Structure formats: C-alpha cells, structure tokens
Amino acid sequence: MEKLPSLEQLIESFARLPGVGRRSAERMAYAVLEMKDEDVQRFYEALKSSKENISKCPRCGYYKEGNACPICDDHERETDKVFVVSSFKDALAIENSNTYHGLYHILFGSLSASKGVYPEDLNIEPLLNRIKEGNIKEVILGTNPTIDGETTATYVASLLKDYDINITRLGYGLSIGSSLEYSDPLTLEKALEGRKKL
C-alpha cells in the first residue's frame, strides 16, 4: 500500500474516527475509490465546510453554522429556562426528543477527580454570567446520571443557590450508569417531566 500514499493517508484518517479499526478504515477508503466523483466531492466539501463554518456559540456552547446560534437566536424559544448539559451530543439528544424548547448551556465535560477535571476546566463561569443577567428563572441540571455527572450537578447547584431561580435535576426515567446521549426520546421526556427541585 505504500505505493498509494493518498489512499494510505485516507485509511489513517478514517481509522481516527470513533469505532473504526484499521480493517474498517481500509474498506471505507476502497469504497471512496469506487464512489461517484460527485459523491466524493460532496463528502470532501462537507468535511471542509463543517470544520470551517461550524463553531461553538460563545454564549451557550451549542454548535452553530454561520453567525446565528440555532438556540440563542431562535426567538420562539423559552428564554427563561437553561438546560445544563455536559456535551453538544447531550443537548442534541434533548433537541431531537422535541420535549424541551428553552435554552442550553454546555459545560464541555464533567467534574472528575480521577481524570483531573476541575471546575476551572468547564464552561461554568459563563453560565454564572448568564444567570446574573437576570432573565433566567429555571436551571435544569441535565448532566449524566453517573458519579461524575452527579458531582457536576451538585457543584453547579451549590454555585447557583444564592440566586432567585429554580434549580432542577432530571429525575425519572434515567437509569444510573446509563448515558444521556443514547437515551430514547420517551425516557428523556419522562426525565424532563419528573425533574425535581434541588
């Protein structure tokens, strides 16, 4: 294969993706060689423009394409609620469940003593600034139902306790040890309905 350097590089790039081993990466690369020109071009342009045009909203951390954040700049949303999650994928799972129409705040991780993730490593300070602006009436803590997620929720709740807002935690439906990202919409809906005041 060293005689086809572009193909070798393509295999390496595929192999960097989650859940893709060397063997699968090879199959994908050969499939690209067999693809129609326009499909490869669309693929290439999507990769390029995803990286160039998609960025994190500086306010909430959700991904946006272009200038407007699909969440913060959507004026039909309930702007007095903030759903705090660990990752974009978590926020997306909630969006796709169609049960929530407020704002988000993405922390980009969970507190973890073992992994050395501390409060200053997370997107917490900007959340406090949003609360201080005074429009938020409810903060829903939607970190994962795991030890790290619970720790994060408890920590964020402790920072927010002096503000005049409702702090709730997702409750019913989520099983301990599972991942929010892979929860089905109904479970997410039940969890949202069953949120509890902390």
Added chain:
Amino acid sequence: MEKLPSLEQLIESFARLPGVGRRSAERMAYAVLEMKDEDVQRFYEALKSSKENISKCPRCGYYKEGNACPICDDHERETDKVFVVSSFKDALAIENSNTYHGLYHILFGSLSASKGVYPEDLNIEPLLNRIKEGNIKEVILGTNPTIDGETTATYVASLLKDYDINITRLGYGLSIGSSLEYSDPLTLEKALEGRKKL
C-alpha cells in the same frame, strides 16, 4: 440538525460508507467537529487526492497513484505470470500475503446470471490482448470459490485454452486456523481430493 447543513451533509456522506449506519455516521461527524484543524485538513486533502490522483491501471486494473502502476511498472516482478482476480481488494489480499510476485489482472466482478453480469461487463477482453502479446506463460485463476467465481474461472479458462499457456486455479482445502469440525462438507471433500503425500 437542519440548522447545521454542513454537519447534516457530513453525516450523510459518512452514512454512505460500507458498514456505517446513521448513528455511527453521527458519531463520526461530531468527532470531526472535535478534531484538530490539521487532522481534518489532512483528512479532506486525502479524500480529494485519493479521488483525483488514484486511478485504475488501464492495463491490469490495479490502482495506481500518478502514472506508474505499482504492479506493471515494477521491473522486479515475474512478468510471465498473471493472477486473475475479481476485485482490487482480492489482489491486495494476495499482495499483503507476500506469496506472489507476478502480475495481476482485475476483472471487476464475477459472471452472474442472477445479477445480470455477462462477459462483456467484465474486464476480460484486455486480458486476452495481454495473452496475445505472448509474454505470459501462466494464468492463475483466483476468482472466489463461489458459484459465480467458479463460473467466471471456467469461462475465462475456456477462452484461454487455445493459447500455449498454463492455466491454473487456486487450490481448495481447509483454511489455516479453521476447524475441521466446523468446515462445510464441500470444503472437506475438496480438501480430501487435494490431499498430498507427506
């Protein structure tokens, strides 16, 4: 997701790859968003140059990058043997096994009445032209040991029978590392037929 068209397109492109469902495609696309700029750049440049710079050798059908075919233009190979296979991946498997150092000829498919693949759909005519040049002493038929593969081998052999060359077929038998207990009866029969004196 319709608010992030580049990402949606990227997910669709990943989902076109073999063995990648919608869910895996989403994970891959989000992983791209989290990748370093230089890794994404290397990825899309590999995609672009694989498609632009890699082409099939007009003589043997093997993939080549640039002008020289890694097989036909490698002057250290035995140029009097041609290994006939159905696909590039088959030829690659043989290359990687390091057991063969002759030439290849890729048919790009197998004859199949049920799938409507006929001799004129395969890369057979150019093989005959190579034989007519007179340098080839042996043609090894390496199509798959399936009904379609056997049909193809038999058909190609019938076309070559008037030329003064050896026509051989890959040997059948037990795969190394396989278990006799789980081998199918036909394989066992072929293994018995092909037994060798020790």
